[in-house]
Amino acid sequence: GAVVSQHPSWVICKSGTSVKIECRSLDFQATTMFWYRQFPKQSLMLMATSNEGSKATYEQGVEKDKFLINHASLTLSTLTVTSAHPEDSSFYICSASRTSGANEQFFGPGTRLTVL
Amino acid sequence: SQQGEEDPQALSIQEGENATMNCSYKTSINNLQWYRQNSGRGLVHLILIRSNEREKHSGRLRVTLDTSKKSSSLLITASRAADTASYFCATDEAGGTSYGKLTFGQGTILTVHP
Numbered sequence A: 001g002a003v004v005s006q007h008p009s010w011v012i013c014k015s016g017t018s019v020k021i022e023c024r025s026l027d028f029q030a031t032t033m034f035w036y037r038q039f040p041k042q043s044l045m046l047m048a049t050s051n052e053g054s055k056a057t058y059e060q061g062v063e064k065d066k067f068l069i070n071h072a073s074l075t076l077s078t079l080t081v082t083s084a085h086p087e088d089s090s091f092y093i094c095s096a097s098r099t100s101g102a103n104e105q106f107f108g109p110g111t112r113l114t115v116l
Numbered sequence B: 001s002q003q004g005e006e007d008p009q010a011l012s013i014q015e016g017e018n019a020t021m022n023c024s025y026k027t028s029i030n031n032l033q034w035y036r037q038n039s040g041r042g043l044v045h046l047i048l049i050r051s052n053e054r055e056k057h058s059g060r061l062r063v064t065l066d067t068s069k070k071s072s073s074l075l076i077t078a079s080r081a082a083d084t085a086s087y088f089c090a091t092d093e094a095g096g097t098s099y100g101k102l103t104f105g106q107g108t109i110l111t112v113h114p
Helices: none
Strands: A004-007 A010-013 A019-025 A030-038 A044-051 A067-073 A076-081 A090-098 A105-107 A111-115 B005-007 B010-014 B019-024 B029-037 B043-050 B055-058 B061-066 B071-076 B085-093 B102-104 B108-113
Touching (some): A004 A090, A010 A019, A019 A030, A019 A090, A030 A067, A105 B043, B019 B085, B019 B108, B029 B061, B029 B071, B043 B061, B043 B071
Parallel strands (some): B010 B108
Antiparallel strands (some): A004 A019, A019 A076, A030 A090, A067 A076, B005 B019, B055 B061, B085 B108
């Protein structure tokens, strides 16, 4: 149990386009989902915390108008990178916490975004 | 900035040897977690240790937590080539406003040579 999926697993896009990444909890309900960004050979940096039915909470320095997060249901959160630029190229990882129990997060496999 | 600092940044050992990684943090925590990441992949949860626990075991893994020193260690015994990966500690800060928000350390790259 506790499987989180992400789609797509990788995407290449042109500069200026928007890209949507989906994060789904497959076999549990997740009140809270988290979005991270990881640059090569670096650690995970939390971008935002997404709660079902409410606005996401963004970390300092993360532009909410550029990284749109929607958490419409207990099993789905989406991250849209708007007007992507080469510096947005990164590995984006989501995680989900169960609605009850310990605060263990279950991570998705990540999405590799390359902006040309 | 990342709360967690890990050392060493890279560790290279032979199969069968033990690997020890350390993590230090700055604030009070609810719990500390260790994750593993294979290159270009997602994270795999290894073990969670609560702030009132001092030691925890899971298979070949042993985690210690010293809240007075704000540090934790992960020991992998009898390492295998398949243990080659990056290992991250992550802290759940006490009193945080976001439920379950984790702050990750910089990670240790472990290479186990067969």
